[in-house]
Amino acid sequence: MEIKFNIDENFEKEKVEFWIRRMTDKVKRAARDLQVEQNFIWGYQENEAYRVEYRQIYSIQVENEKTYICTKDSNYQFKGRLYQVKTNLPSDFIEASRSAIINYHFIDHLEIIRNGNIDAVMKNGLRVQIARRKIKNLKERLGL
Amino acid sequence: MxxxxxxxxxxxxxxxxxxxxxxxxxxxxxxxxxxxxxxxxxxxxxxxxxxxxxxxxxxxxxxxxxxKDDWSLRKQIIVNFFVCLIAWLIFAFALNDFVFSWLLLTEVIGKFLLMYAIAYGAYLLHLFHEVREINNKLKEK
Structure with missing residues (x-):
């Protein structure tokens, strides 16, 4: 694909145009990444709010009806539902199951555990169950 | 749709x-x-x-x-196995006008086990292969 940049700091409004034969997931992801204006979400620890940047997030998961943001070595509570955060996330994130989203750059490996479920073992040792029907999305994201 | x-x-x-x-x-x-x-x-x-x-x-x-993500694969396969087996038995006995015989029952269950083992054996092999493929790709990164 040919990519052309017109860089001029005097532009009043920045815009991106795609000239494509058909819409693909790759283009949709690129468009979504370009539209993400905020690069962080607010996470809470003992009633104190912290800016958690997307690039730091390993996973966002629901446990006991609460949504938690997990980074390399901290956990924060997100005061909202998983679907609310899902729409704003960049394409580094994939849905692991109905109750978890993971940043695929931080996956160390997958492991089939004894009961037949599949765990994504993250680089910090965190285990997140990944639904078998989501494996296809992960493969696609990894370019397989 | x-x-x-x-x-x-x-x-x-x-x-x-x-x-x-x-x-x-x-x-x-x-x-x-x-x-x-x-x-x-x-x-x-x-x-x-x-x-x-x-x-x-x-x-x-x-x-x-x-x-059902909240069920383990083992539980899913067990439930699926028995649901399919019961339906298969009803179908097989309906073909024989619901005349019961131990020989028929053994034959029907045997055939079902063989079909199920082939289908899900192939599925599990495919799953293991996919996980191995992903892990190899992740190692490269």
Missing amino acids: KNLGRSMVSGLIGIGIGMIWFGVEVLFSLNGRNIASATVYVSSLIFWIFASFVIGIFFYVASFVFD
């Missing part, structure tokens, strides 16, 4: 597997005779095409259990 399309595909796969099965049974029924002497009734063939299609759709519906 998506589900309807998938169920049709599943029905067609069912026809494919059913016809292989049908062909194997015809070959076994020959008892060493020349293949040219095999007789297949059109009515029987049409019935098995239709039955295979319905079985394929049934397997698709029964596979909805695999969408």
Whole structure:
């Protein structure tokens, strides 16, 4: 694909145009990444709010009806539902199951555990169950 | 609409597997005779095409259990196995006017176990292969 940049700091409004034969997931992801204006979400620890940047997030998961943001070595509570955060996330994130989203750059490996479920073992040792029907999305994201 | 399309595909796969099965049974029924002497009734063939299609759709519906993320694969397979086995037994006994015999029961269960082992054995092998493939890719990163 040919990519052309017109860089001029005097532009009043920045815009991106795609000239494509058909819409693909790759283009949709690129468009979504370009539209993400905020690069962080607010996470809470003992009633104190912290800016958690997307690039730091390993996973966002629901446990006991609460949504938690997990980074390399901290956990924060997100005061909202998983679907609310899902729409704003960049394409580094994939849905692991109905109750978890993971940043695929931080996956160390997958492991089939004894009961037949599949765990994504993250680089910090965190285990997140990944639904078998989501494996296809992960493969696609990894370019397989 | 998506589900309807998938169920049709599943029905067609069912026809494919059913016809292989049908062909194997015809070959076994020959008892060493020349293949040219095999007789297949059109009515029987049409019935098995239709039955295979319905079985394929049934397997698709029964596979909805695999969408339950909160169940382990073991639990999903056990539930799916018994749901399919019961349906298969009803189907097999209906074909024999619900006349019970231990021989028929053993034969029906044996055939089912063989089909199930082939189908899910293949699925599990595919799953292990996919996980290995992903892990190799992750190592490269």
